[in-house]
Amino acid sequence: MLKLDGCVIENGKFSLRADFAVEAGASIAIIGPSGAGKSTLLEAIAGFRDLKQGKIFWDGYLISKLAPGKRPLAMLFQDGNLFPHLTVEQNISLGLRSNGRLSIDERSEVQFALDRVALSGLGDRKPAELSGGQQSRVALARVLVQRRQMLLLDEPFAALGPALKAEMLDLVAGLLTETGTTLLMVSHDPQDARRIACQTILVADEKAHPPAPTRYLFDNPPPSLRDYLG
Ligand SMILES: Nc1ncnc2c1ncn2[C@@H]1O[C@H](COP(=O)(O)OP(=O)(O)OP(=O)(O)O)[C@@H](O)[C@H]1O
Structure with a gap:
């Protein structure tokens, strides 16, 4: 279980x-x-932002004092952050080792991840030689090889068209079920939430509200969500 206990997070003059x-x-x-x-x-949970107050626990362990790399999570940002001069395989390898030098077992891990995101055979390509959807799958493979207990996604598929985005969300959902990974996903699109998330956290009025059933929340939106949905 992930627990945010009385947390206050600051971002400039903003406080959540x-x-x-x-x-x-x-x-x-x-x-x-x-x-x-x-x-x-998400940045506070991932450790990129300090807490002004409160604590974060994962399975009863205090993680809010740990450096980002030591937390049991992987985070995927909006543009995927692939290195253009590295091949697909090398980009994925960075999820395992910062110098990219892998053991035999780690190499098979990379091949397995490539296979899971349906990119087998494209490992030698550079990101520019891939479509937008394929690039997103490389970024996903890079977080998959890390085998962390939590996956944090900050609008990772926003640049994709609706069909490709739906395909990626289904792929993520399938992988999560296989691995039992906990997902926290920021999205602007209520359809994304309905597609992949049983529960939704509403962030509004300087507060992250506790998770509520997604369908219930969208069918009975509180005023701040109603204004946002238009
Ligand atoms: N670099 C910054 N310096 C100072 N304040 C910032 C900075 N970035 C964000 N903020 C403040 O933090 C608040 C929250 O920003 P944040 O990016 O978390 O919002 P968000 O809900 O993710 O927005 P969006 O949906 O537009 O991406 C903003 O309203 C802004 O006031």
């Missing part, structure tokens, strides 16, 4: 309160108006 728990293995969407603090929340 978060006090909620997420069951291990759950898929959670994070939704809310622009500038409400969705990315700030």
Whole structure:
């Protein structure tokens, strides 16, 4: 279980309160108006932003004092952050070792991840030689090889068209079920939340609200969500 206990997170003059728990293995969407603090929340969980107050626990262990790389999570940002001068395989290898030098077992891990995102045979290509959807799958493979217990996605597929985005979300959902990984995903699109997340955290009014059933939340939106949905 992920637990944010009385957290106050600051981003410049902006301040966000978060006090909620997420069951291990759950898929959670994070939704809310622009500038409400969705990315700030993920950054704090990932360790890129210090807490002003409060603590974060994973399975009862305090993780909020750990450096980002030591936390049991992987994070995927909007543009995937692939290195253009490296091949697909080398980009994925960086998920395992920062110098890219892999053992035989680690090499098979990379091949397995390539296979899981349906990119077998394309490992020697550079990102520019791939379509946008294929590039997203490389970025996903890079977080997959890390085999972390939590996956944090900050609008990773926003640049893709609706059909490709739906395909990626289905791929993520399938992989999560296989591995039991907990998902926290920021999205602007209620359809994404409905597609992949049973529960949704609404970030609005300087607060990250506890997860609520996605369908219930969208069928009975509180005023801040109603304004946002239009
Ligand atoms: N670099 C910065 N310096 C100072 N304040 C910032 C900075 N980045 C963000 N903020 C503040 O933090 C608040 C939350 O930003 P954040 O990016 O977390 O929102 P968000 O909900 O992810 O927005 P969006 O949906 O537009 O990506 C913003 O309203 C802004 O006031």
